[in-house]
Amino acid sequence: MTRPTPFHSRTSALNEGQRWEDWEGFLAATMYSLDPLVEYNAVRLGCGIFDVSPLHKYEVRGPDAQALLQRMVVRNLAPSRPGRGFYTVWCDDNGKVVDDGGVFHIAENHLRLTSTLPSLEWLIDNSSGFDVTIEDVSEELVGIAIQGPTSRDLLRKLTNVDLSALKFWHCTDADVCDRPTLISRSGYTGDLGFEIFVRPEDAEKIWDSAMALAPDYQMRPCGLVALDMTRIEAGLLQIDTEFISAKQTLFEVQTISPLELGVGWMCKLDGDYFVGRDALREEKANGTSRWKTVGVELDVTYIEKYFSEFAMPLHLPERSWNEAVPIYADEAQEHLIGRGTSGMWSPLLKKYIVIARIPPQYEKLGSRFFIEEVIEAKTFSIPATVVKMPFFDPPRKKA
Amino acid sequence: MGNYDAIIIGAGHNGLVTAGYLARAGRKVLVLERRGLVGGAAVTEEIFPGFKVSSVADGVGYLSPTVRRDFKLDSHVETIDSDMIAFCPQPDGSQLTIHRETAKTVQEIARFSKADADAYPEFIELMQALAGVVGALGHMTPMDLPEVTFGDLRGAVRVLGPGRKLGRKRISELLRILPMPAADILNEYFESGAVKGAIGANSSLGVSFGPQESGTAYTMLNSWALSGNGLFRSAGVVKGGMGALCDAIASAARGFGAEIRTDAAVASISVEDGRAMGVILESGEELIANTVVSNADPRTTFMRLLDPRTLGTKLLQHVANIKYQGSGLRIHLALSALPQFTSLSTASGDDASARLGAPIQIAPSLDYIERAYDCSKFGRFSDSPFLDISIPSILDPSAAPAGQHLMSITAKYGPYELREGNWDTQKKAFADVVLNTLAEYAPDIRNLIQQRHVLSMPDLESIYGLPEGNPNHGEMILNQFFHMRPIPGHARYRTHIDGLYLCGAGCHPGGGVTGVPGHNAAREILKDSKQ
Ligand SMILES: Cc1cc2nc3c(=O)[nH]c(=O)nc-3n(C[C@H](O)[C@H](O)[C@H](O)COP(=O)(O)OP(=O)(O)OC[C@H]3O[C@@H](n4cnc5c(N)ncnc54)[C@H](O)[C@@H]3O)c2cc1C
Numbered sequence: 051m052t053r054p055t056p057f058h059s060r061t062s063a064l065n066e067g068q069r070w071e072d073w074e075g076f077l078a079a080t081m082y083s084l085d086p087l088v089e090y091n092a093v094r095l096g097c098g099i100f101d102v103s104p105l106h107k108y109e110v111r112g113p114d115a116q117a118l119l120q121r122m123v124v125r126n127l128a129p130s131r132p133g134r135g136f137y138t139v140w141c142d143d144n145g146k147v148v149d150d151g152g153v154f155h156i157a158e159n160h161l162r163l164t165s166t167l168p169s170l171e172w173l174i175d176n177s178s179g180f181d182v183t184i185e186d187v188s189e190e191l192v193g194i195a196i197q198g199p200t201s202r203d204l205l206r207k208l209t210n211v212d213l214s215a216l217k218f219w220h221c222t223d224a225d226v227c228d229r230p231t232l233i234s235r236s237g238y239t240g241d242l243g244f245e246i247f248v249r250p251e252d253a254e255k256i257w258d259s260a261m262a263l264a265p266d267y268q269m270r271p272c273g274l275v276a277l278d279m280t281r282i283e284a285g286l287l288q289i290d291t292e293f294i295s296a297k298q299t300l301f302e303v304q305t306i307s308p309l310e311l312g313v314g315w316m317c318k319l320d321g322d323y324f325v326g327r328d329a330l331r332e333e334k335a336n337g338t339s340r341w342k343t344v345g346v347e348l349d350v351t352y353i354e355k356y357f358s359e360f361a362m363p364l365h366l367p368e369r370s371w372n373e374a375v376p377i378y379a380d381e382a383q384e385h386l387i388g389r390g391t392s393g394m395w396s397p398l399l400k401k402y403i404v405i406a407r408i409p410p411q412y413e414k415l416g417s418r419f420f421i422e423e424v425i426e427a428k429t430f431s432i433p434a435t436v437v438k439m440p441f442f443d444p445p446r447k448k449a
Numbered sequence: 450m451g452n453y454d455a456i457i458i459g460a461g462h463n464g465l466v467t468a469g470y471l472a473r474a475g476r477k478v479l480v481l482e483r484r485g486l487v488g489g490a491a492v493t494e495e496i497f498p499g500f501k502v503s504s505v506a507d508g509v510g511y512l513s514p515t516v517r518r519d520f521k522l523d524s525h526v527e528t529i530d531s532d533m534i535a536f537c538p539q540p541d542g543s544q545l546t547i548h549r550e551t552a553k554t555v556q557e558i559a560r561f562s563k564a565d566a567d568a569y570p571e572f573i574e575l576m577q578a579l580a581g582v583v584g585a586l587g588h589m590t591p592m593d594l595p596e597v598t599f600g601d602l603r604g605a606v607r608v609l610g611p612g613r614k615l616g617r618k619r620i621s622e623l624l625r626i627l628p629m630p631a632a633d634i635l636n637e638y639f640e641s642g643a644v645k646g647a648i649g650a651n652s653s654l655g656v657s658f659g660p661q662e663s664g665t666a667y668t669m670l671n672s673w674a675l676s677g678n679g680l681f682r683s684a685g686v687v688k689g690g691m692g693a694l695c696d697a698i699a700s701a702a703r704g705f706g707a708e709i710r711t712d713a714a715v716a717s718i719s720v721e722d723g724r725a726m727g728v729i730l731e732s733g734e735e736l737i738a739n740t741v742v743s744n745a746d747p748r749t750t751f752m753r754l755l756d757p758r759t760l761g762t763k764l765l766q767h768v769a770n771i772k773y774q775g776s777g778l779r780i781h782l783a784l785s786a787l788p789q790f791t792s793l794s795t796a797s798g799d800d801a802s803a804r805l806g807a808p809i810q811i812a813p814s815l816d817y818i819e820r821a822y823d824c825s826k827f828g829r830f831s832d833s834p835f836l837d838i839s840i841p842s843i844l845d846p847s848a849a850p851a852g853q854h855l856m857s858i859t860a861k862y863g864p865y866e867l868r869e870g871n872w873d874t875q876k877k878a879f880a881d882v883v884l885n886t887l888a889e890y891a892p893d894i895r896n897l898i899q900q901r902h903v904l905s906m907p908d909l910e911s912i913y914g915l916p917e918g919n920p921n922h923g924e925m926i927l928n929q930f931f932h933m934r935p936i937p938g939h940a941r942y943r944t945h946i947d948g949l950y951l952c953g954a955g956c957h958p959g960g961g962v963t964g965v966p967g968h969n970a971a972r973e974i975l976k977d978s979k980q
Contacts, residue, residue, distance in 0.1 A: 121758055143761035175766050178757035323759050 055103040056253035076104040081273035089276035096268025097198030108163045112182035126318035135219045141326030146296035146305035197243030200267040218448040227259045240284020242446045285440035291372045312343030342413040345439030348402035356430045370394035376422045381431040456738040461489025464744030466967030467952040469702035478707040483714030493692025497783040499850040503691040510683025511675040516964035520701035527688040529844040533807035534684040537647045538890040544792035561641040572638045581611035584674030587958035591932040591940040631665035642814030650812035651681045657776035659822030664927040686841040725948035746922035747935035747955040767936035775918025776862040779904040784854040788891040806843035811836035828868025830879045865906045865917040872905035921960025942970040
């Protein structure tokens with residue numbers, strides 16, 4: 051049975067249409083308002099508050115805590131020290147992505163890993179020879195994310211710590227409403243924002259205090275639709291959309307490496323051993339990447355033109371989509387080369403943006419190909435151009 | 450000290466066999482043994498002054514005839530055979546003895562069941578035929594499923610010979626029986642508990658579960674294949690104990706040019722860029738070799754001698770999942786005289802001692818063994834244990850001072866981890882249960898005991914380096930068999946590290962003092978170095 055999170059008494063009261071979905075076994079709001087666009091707008095113009103409790107969380111403690119995570123994830127954690135955090139993916143031995151999440155260096159010999167999928171077994175399996183203890187605290191800690199330009203000002207009212215000193219992907223112990231929490235300046239929206247880990251017993255109190263400030267800071271409770279739209283603009287990856295965990299498929303064709311997934315920049319291939327390193331080195335040296343993951347922009351004038359064939363005005367999707375859409379080299383759709391994995395009309399950028407998986411030779415900025423668009427049950431080819439990703443990257447994210 | 454072509458970690462009998470073959474092929478070989486003596490689990494130790502105790506393994510006869518011949522062992526060790534291969538006293542004071550000679554056994558069985566006596570010859574004939582295939586399989590290098598090469602198929606030809614002899618009907622019989630519980634196949638042929646217990650005991654002796662477990666028909670066939678006498682187990686002793694056998698293998702290996710160092714524990718295997726470079730001893734001494742061969746069990750090799758922090762996740766998962774789990778304690782007794790078994794009270798002195806010179810099995814029925822196992826399943830030691838006993842001093846008087854006797858017992862089942870207490874405090878209690886059980890069959894036993902020595906699973910682990918006290922460097926079960934032994938992808942004696950090989954009982958075809966893993970490993974190492 052899908053279970054409520056400790057915020058449920060509050061979130062359910064706000065969920066106008068009672069629209070929920072299952073997120074790792076928990077009820078997660080699809081949207082609170084009847085039109086998710088207002089939530090999207092809140093994140094970009096004010097701020098949004100998200101219940102992110104279903105993330106899995108693990109405490110890794112002991113003299114080898116950092117070394118274990120260094121072995122497990124692709125990212126170089128050598129510069130890590132207490133107060134730092136990292137977004138990272140991790141791989142299996144074949145260099146295929148297993149999951150993604152955050153590493154938070156909480157204190158000397160104490161790190162926390164968050165992940166989308168359950169990871170306790172993976173941590174334990176990788177821990178042979180390391181002096182660590184591993185604890186699954188997924189249910190002992192819940193989380194909220196406050197994301198958007200006004201998030202810092204709002205959070206200032208609730209906490210004792212100096213948030214202007216907290217840099218992007220840094221974290222700190224903090225009292226929020228006099229309750230012990232960990233605040234991390236991170237999130238899944240590509241905006242200025244914070245994630246706060248709190249104890250379940252403090253969940254309602256903290257939610258209420260934040261919501262009491264909502265009118266002053268244009269904050270809204272936000273659901274998964276707004277989250278998906280903002281993360282696409284930010285060019286962030288989503289499991290089961292941009293990639294399938296190598297743990298969850300038996301088919302090699304469905305697995306993907308970080309080099310193929312567009313996160314090659316985070317893999318430290320010349321450094322110490324991490325799971326998958328050798329396979330990734332080979333992939334890089336031999337140039338055997340099958341894919342690249344890039345941002346593309348669709349030429350909306352063509353969509354408009356094709357609508358006009360039906361004597362219809364241009365209609366653009368109101369929300370993001372997350373299914374594989376064919377990409378062709380040619381307009382005649384004879385050469386299938388890849389797929390769009392998620393996309394949306396960005397109300398902010400006024401652009402139709404898509405995250406795409408294409409062969410390496412199409413990776414360059416300005417490369418062109420065609421994405422399938424179905425209008426009135428008829429298939430069309432929409433010209434698409436590779437553009438810079440993230441599509442939206444405001445200076446305030448890091449400022 | 451110069452560099453070596455090959456360093457063998459461990460002077461268990463398999464390590465010695467590999468060393469001997471490599472040296473015979475002209476390689477410069479060094480064997481490093483952590484203990485002060487060679488032989489591993491096949492050693493003779495003077496646990497009691499004046500006694501030659503085969504402290505761990507004592508059942509001889511499983512050693513591969515090829516190794517026996519190549520190392521000219523028959524001229525250096527004396528094996529004293531027993532005409533009887535199992536003496537099985539029964540709770541009602543009767544006894545069943547299994548003889549080498551079928552006709553004699555049939556007569557014995559007839560006292561229990563006429564039908565079983567009739568079925569016996571047919572049963573052993575079938576089992577022998579099936580065991581022929583299992584035995585042939587043992588000498589083959591497993592394939593790397595699912596990628597089978599042409600070379601593998603050529604190797605498989607060895608199995609085709611015995612396989613073809615079986616004929617189509619029996620091939621399907623083999624495939625039917627292999628994964629079965631030993632109890633099921635025995636129930637198909639026999640009705641008497643005594644008969645089924647006598648034969649079925651050997652399906653469970655080397656594993657930590659009972660005869661009702663799937664796959665125990667395979668363990669029974671495996672013992673059948675190795676016994677060297679066409680029956681389900683071997684019998685007899687090595688003069689001077691098992692250590693004499695390993696000493697002979699060691700001197701043969703030395704004769705071929707191998708160097709053997711004892712008290713030389715290896716701390717780690719040096720690896721550079723995915724290649725084994727040599728070893729580092731616990732003393733800090735570094736030794737260089739082109740090839741490193743580990744006779745240590747796979748868990749020790751991968752998790753201790755290599756640095757697990759540098760191994761792939763899949764490999765770690767596979768190694769962590771190897772089932773070890775020993776369940777047989779060793780109990781040695783120095784006796785002032787031969788015990789009187791109730792079931793032999795009317796037998797002549799010669800007849801009694803001939804029977805007691807055979808392995809003595811306290812396993813009066815399959816249910817008895819299974820119940821003994823049930824206890825350990827739930828974390829307790831058996832309250833009526835299944836016992837496999839030998840009195841080597843009958844056939845080899847040199848095993849004990851004149852007039853005295855040595856009794857060695859493998860007592861099952863005790864779980865590696867007790868639910869309550871630990872083996873340090875519980876091994877005496879279990880030994881008492883064992884002696885009480887034995888006293889039901891040989892009431893004077895307690896009066897004869899001068900000294901006793903108990904080896905629990907943790908003792909087998911710490912003294913002899915057998916993790917969890919498992920006799921076979923990993924349980925001999927079907928999912929740890931052939932291409933899955935010790936783990937998938939590492940079943941061809943090679944490892945993911947170039948130049949690092951495995952040669953111990955953790956490899957195909959598994960444990961027992963057979964020398965087969967050591968022999969097969971040497972074959973593969975030499976094959977690689979020719980290329
Ligand atoms: C209670 C019991 C009863 C048994 N009864 C019988 C029987 O009756 N008949 C039979 O055939 N089999 C019997 N067996 C099984 C048999 O003894 C083993 O399967 C067999 O001896 C294993 O041989 P091996 O050479 O592969 O390994 P081992 O004999 O275990 O040798 C491995 C060697 O490696 C050494 N080593 C390990 N680590 C290091 C290191 N780091 N550095 C240096 N050296 C190292 C160890 O000290 C050891 O000498 C019995 C086993 C047990 C436990």
